[in-house]
Amino acid sequence: MKIEMICTGEEVLSGQIVDTNAAWVANALMDHGIEMQQRVTVGDRLDDLVQVFQERSQHADIILVNGGLGPTSDDLSSLAMAKAKGESLVECAKWRARLEEWFTRNGRQMPPSNLKQALLPESAIMVDNPVGTACGFRVKLNRAWLFFTPGVPFEFKRMVEEQFIPFVKQQSDTRVEVEVYKLLTIGSGESVLANQLEELSLPEGLTLGYRSFMPYIEIKLFARGAESIAQLPEVVTVIKQQLGVCVVADNSDSLAKVVHQQLLEQECSLSVAESCTGGMIASNLVAFAGSSGYLHQGLVTYSNESKIKVLGVKSTTLDEHGAVSIATVTEMAQGVRGLLNSDYALATSGIAGPDGGTEQKPVGTVAIALATESGTYSQMLKFPGRSRELVRALSTAVAFDMLRRALLQQAVIVDYGYYHRVE
Incomplete structure (x- = not known):
């Protein structure tokens, strides 16, 4: 079975926005063993939309069409599909009732333009959108089923998970497990x-x-x-x-998610002191509901004064070893752990770039420490030739893995490969 995707929207085609929907759905389908063969992006021009619907429907079995279902004049997917089939647009009474009920429930008067979202090609089968005002639908053209979804990401993802993927599975009687x-x-x-x-x-x-x-x-x-x-x-x-x-x-897409679950399951607490990662560690964790159950605090102690006054780092340590050093991150981790007697504490300090490096400590040099009840584990790594954002992301990943390994009672500091550890 050949599956394709058509992404619509002038802002997508011109690069004004990044098409995160396309990347997300390809990965979601792959998780179900469903491979997408081709993806096309087309702008908000009626003739171009009609042409691509007609052309791709001769080659694919199922086509996921994303976008162009809103109430404005440049939302043309329904009209283009009707023209591709030589049909009229007709009002879907069920969806009009849903629109009226939605606006009434939210205490708002429905603008006349929203009625456009209830107009579907004559032969279309309505596909429910449980979280928005844009009606989805599917229609058969040539050899393909075209399955239309709105472009709003949280609406799109809900419809893909609850309706598109089950529909794809139903279409193949001989589908291998x-x-x-x-x-x-x-x-x-x-x-x-x-x-x-x-x-x-x-x-x-x-x-x-x-x-x-x-x-x-x-x-x-x-x-x-x-x-x-x-x-x-x-x-x-x-x-x-x-x-x-x-x-x-x-079977996880981030170390933050793994550590989040470990800390909850083991009922352990965590404090974080960040310099070069600038809050990335804490931000990754608070993205998950329930992180308040273990995260005591996340401090961005960027300046030396903050490290001294907030975390208790000795001024002599900074003078003798510098802010980017094993000695400094060790005291940072111990200091932030001691503020609320957390079970664990992470600390980072580094040179993310693009400036600030020296011959001894070039850009990409990062010190990371994990403080525990039984002791503190510290290491200094070099991530040469990486962007500022990637240095921060790599440092965050290593910090999480140090904590993950400690929670599993494994060796905390290991040799990953091309991350060069400074002895």
């Missing part, structure tokens, strides 16, 4: 990981895929068919043994 297992890694690039795994003999029906979203590389194992799925746990074990410490999580 697929299971996907994901391994999250840090410290090695795609080529290095591929070289390490290329000599592995994988069972028939099991394939590897890679996804880079720095600071992580995700390895995906696709098992197709019951026999391959049964062998998946054994293959995962072999791959973990081959890659060693660079594998940091199973």
Whole structure:
């Protein structure tokens, strides 16, 4: 079964906004073993939309169309689809009633322009949008089902998860059972990981895929068919043994999520003192509901004065070793842990760039410490040739992994690969 996507919108085509919907849905489909063959982006021009609907519907089995269902004059997806089929637009009475009820419930008067969202091609089948005013629909043209969704991300994602993916699965009577297992890694690039795994003999029906979203590389194992799925746990074990410490999580898209769950489950508390990461560690954690159950505080102690007055770092330590040093982050971690007697504390201090480096401590040099009840673990790493944002992201990932390993009672400081540790 051939699946494609058509992304609509002048702002997407011109690069004014980044099309996060397309990246998200491709990954969501892949998690279900569903591969997308092609994606097309087209602007808000009626003739172009009609042409792309007609052309791609001759090649694909299912086409996900995203955007162009709003109330304004440049929202043309419904009209273009009607023209592509040679049909009229007709009002969907069910959706008009939903619109009227939505505006009444929210104490608002419905603008006449919103009635446009109830107009669908004559042969269309309505697809419910449970969280918005844009009506989705699907319609058959040539060999393809075209499945229309709004562009608002939280509406789009809800409809994909609850309606589009189940629809795709229903269309294939001969669909082979697929299971996907994901391994999250840090410290090695795609080529290095591929070289390490290329000599592995994988069972028939099991394939590897890679996804880079720095600071992580995700390895995906696709098992197709019951026999391959049964062998998946054994293959995962072999791959973990081959890659060693660079594998940091199973079936998770971030170390923050892993650490968040660990801290909740073990009922441990955490404090954070950040310099070069500028709040990134704390921000990653508070993105998850329930983080107040363990996070005591997240302090951005950027200046030396703040390190001294807030965290109790000795001025002599800063004078003798500098702000970016194992001695300084050790005292930062111990100081922030002691403020509320947290079970754990993380601290970072580094040179994220693009300026500020020296011959001894070039841009990309970062010191990270983890303070625990039993002692403090500190290390200094170099991330050469990385952007400011990536240095911060890499530092955050290493800090999280140090905490993850401590919570698992594993060695806290390990050699990841191309992260160069300063002895």
